[in-house]
Structure formats: structure tokens, C-alpha cells
Amino acid sequence: MGDATKARIGDVARVAGVSVGTVSNVLNRPEIVSAGTRERVHEAIVELGFVPNASARQLREGASRTAGMLVLDIANPFFTEMARGVEDRLIEAGLTMALSSSDADPDRERRVLEQFAQQRLRGVLVTPSRGTGDNLGILLDQGTRVVLLDHRPSGLGLDAVASDDVAGGRIALDHLLGLGHRRIGFLNGSLDIKQCRDRHDGAREAIAAAGGDPDADLVEIEVAAMDAANGYGAMLQLFDDHPELTAVFCVNDLLALGVMRAARERAVSVPADLSVVGYDDVAFAGELAVPLTSVRQPTYRMGAEAAGLLLERGRPRQILFTPELVVRASAAPPG
Structure with a gap:
């Protein structure tokens, strides 16, 4: 050689x-x-x-062979699986991927997008940290192609791939209400995050449609970060302040993982004493000691479709997936 x-x-x-x-x-x-x-x-x-020589090729072509991806939290298995879908599609097209996390912090998001802009990437897939997408102008002003990922377009006129989170919140609560639960806890992130707002709206719609009062029947706690540690702390708070609750809906599966830890420590049986429903159906959901009922999104496919939109040169398109409930052992009628 x-x-x-x-x-x-x-x-x-x-x-x-x-x-x-x-x-x-x-x-x-x-x-x-x-x-x-x-x-x-x-x-x-x-x-x-x-x-x-990739650098020389980029200079000749005037375009990078790298695309950027900015998500809320790369430690969340939901985004990890989505990133795999993006990466596989980009590699097929001869591109590589630069992956970063905003930690749902608009200031951190701005810094990362400014760095992406300086690199003149082929395009950027973004899960905005806030519903407005204010920081996207950093890329759009220089003509960088942007695809919204796990985020509906909200009138921005951009390519977007998302799941119907209003429907997802609704089917989670429909399931718990159908089992007979009436006072339900809800661990959510900031309502400034569109996915959290949409799941909040869907949950309240389900209670209202069942003849209940969302303000009275849904006890919502906003966590500082959507991870297992915050799920654990928030559930301990619910045990202390609202012992009458028989079920809890979590805005993602990491929070549900923390809820189950808190239940074990308080000797609360899942699902006999407390039903738990998560969201995303990440890889570990079905492998827990009590397999988790969760709202499934086609995570890998969403990433692959978003990368496909990034590679296209047509008019902006939006792809909206419908989530589905995966019923396992963590939810049952109240005892």
C-alpha cells in the first residue's frame, strides 16, 4: 500500500x-x-x-461536508436515538455531523449557533430551547439551511419534523383516566419549551373531555431539568404534599425513572399504589423491573427524515408523526 x-x-x-x-x-x-x-x-x-483532502474540497465547492445538530440534552436517550437516525442518513450522503446540546438554555443555544455559523456548515438541525426560535436568526441571516427537529414550525416557514405532542399528552391521560384515576400528578418541564407546552395542553384536554376539571384534577410540577434526579425529587414532593394521588404522568421517560426510584424508597408499589406513564419510550423503558408504559415516538425515523429534509433543495416541508401508547406493567386501576 x-x-x-x-x-x-x-x-x-x-x-x-x-x-x-x-x-x-x-x-x-x-x-x-x-x-x-x-x-x-x-x-x-x-x-x-x-x-x-476534505478542507480543500470544501474550499473548492464553497460548502462544508458537515451538518450541525443542536438538541436540548444529548444525555437523554431520546435525542441519542434521534441523532443516530440523522447520522446514518448524513453518512449515506457523504456528510458528517457535529452534535451539541443547549441544555434548554437560550444563552447556551445562542453560543452554539454562533459557533455553527462561523463554521459555515452545510445546514443545521435544531430543537429550539424555547418556542419562539429567536436564536435561529443567527443561521438564517447568513442563508444557512435550518430544519426544526422535534419541533413544529409555529409559522417560521422552515422545514420541520415533529411528533404531535398534544395528541401524545392526550392519549397518556386518556389511558390513566380510563383505568379509573382521577387525581393525577404531572411532572413537566418549562412551558416555554414547546414540547412541554403541547403535552400539557393535551393532558388538560383529556381531563376536560372526560368531564373533569384540569385545574383541580391535574397536579403539575415544573422541574428544573427533565432528568431522573429531578423526577426523583419532584415525586418525593408529591408524596409529601399530595398523598391522595394515585397516578403520575411524566413528560419524558427519564423523569419516570426518577419517580420509580422515589416510589421504591417510600415503599410505594408500582402500579398497585401508584401508576406511572412516561413519554418517548426510550430503549430502557421496557427493561425496568416494572416495565414502563410510555408514549412512543418514532425517534430514529424522525432523525432520518429530518436529515433528508436538510439535504433537499425544495420548498419547506413539515412532517408530523402521530405518537402511540405502549402499554406495559407500570399502570393499573387504582387500588
Whole structure:
């Protein structure tokens, strides 16, 4: 094998018996080169150990081979699975991905988007930290393609892939109400986050449709962060302040994980004494000691579809998925 530090595009052309322009086409526009010629060029690349210079290619093409992805929390398995869908689709197209987390903090979000803007990325997939999407102007003002991820467009005129979170909140509460629960806890994030607002609205709609009073029947706590530690702390608060509750709905599965830990510590049986419903149906949901009933979103597919929109050059499109309830052992009629 040749020395990768010395092999140049001209060396590949000489070994393959083609022009430098043909090698360039194989690397950048393979669809216009015949299969036989592509094969000879690839064989020469392997023989010489040639590595294309991505930086030089970017300068020639005026476009990065990297796309950015900014989500609320990369520690959340929901976003990890979504990122895998994005990455797989981008790799198929010859692109790589830069992944960051805003921690649902608008100031941190702004700093990351400014860094993305400086890198002149091919495009950016964003889950905005707040419903307004105010920071997106950093990218839009310089013409960077933006796709909203896990976020409905809200009149921004952008490509978007999301799940119907109002429907998701509604089916979670419909399930608990159908089991006979009437006083239900709800662990939610900030209502400035659109997904949290939508799930809040859906939950209240379900109670109202069942003839209840959302203000009286739904005890909602806003957590500082949507993780297991905050779910644990919030559930301990509910046990102390509202011992009459027989069920709790969590805005994501990480909060539900914390709820189950708090229940174990207080010797509260799930589901005999407390029913628990989560949201996202992440990988661990079905593997818990008491498998978690959860609202499922097609997470991987949402990521792949969003990456596909980023690669398109057509008019803005919005793709909205319908969530579904996955019933397991964590919810049952009140004892």
C-alpha cells in the first residue's frame, strides 16, 4: 500500500489511467462517471492509500461536508436515538455531523449557533430551547439551511419534523383516566419549551373531555431539568404534599425513572399504589423491573427524515408523526 502522506490526486489518476478531472468527479459527482471507471479509480485509491483532502474540497465547492445538530440534552436517550437516525442518513450522503446540546438554555443555544455559523456548515438541525426560535436568526441571516427537529414550525416557514405532542399528552391521560384515576400528578418541564407546552395542553384536554376539571384534577410540577434526579425529587414532593394521588404522568421517560426510584424508597408499589406513564419510550423503558408504559415516538425515523429534509433543495416541508401508547406493567386501576 502507498504512503497516505505522499499520495496525491495526480498519483491516483496515473495509476487508474484517467485524468485528474475524472478522479475529482468520482470523489464529488460519482453519478456522472461510468461504473468501470469508478471501480478503477477506487482500486487506485486503495492501492495508494489516498485520503481526499476534505478542507480543500470544501474550499473548492464553497460548502462544508458537515451538518450541525443542536438538541436540548444529548444525555437523554431520546435525542441519542434521534441523532443516530440523522447520522446514518448524513453518512449515506457523504456528510458528517457535529452534535451539541443547549441544555434548554437560550444563552447556551445562542453560543452554539454562533459557533455553527462561523463554521459555515452545510445546514443545521435544531430543537429550539424555547418556542419562539429567536436564536435561529443567527443561521438564517447568513442563508444557512435550518430544519426544526422535534419541533413544529409555529409559522417560521422552515422545514420541520415533529411528533404531535398534544395528541401524545392526550392519549397518556386518556389511558390513566380510563383505568379509573382521577387525581393525577404531572411532572413537566418549562412551558416555554414547546414540547412541554403541547403535552400539557393535551393532558388538560383529556381531563376536560372526560368531564373533569384540569385545574383541580391535574397536579403539575415544573422541574428544573427533565432528568431522573429531578423526577426523583419532584415525586418525593408529591408524596409529601399530595398523598391522595394515585397516578403520575411524566413528560419524558427519564423523569419516570426518577419517580420509580422515589416510589421504591417510600415503599410505594408500582402500579398497585401508584401508576406511572412516561413519554418517548426510550430503549430502557421496557427493561425496568416494572416495565414502563410510555408514549412512543418514532425517534430514529424522525432523525432520518429530518436529515433528508436538510439535504433537499425544495420548498419547506413539515412532517408530523402521530405518537402511540405502549402499554406495559407500570399502570393499573387504582387500588
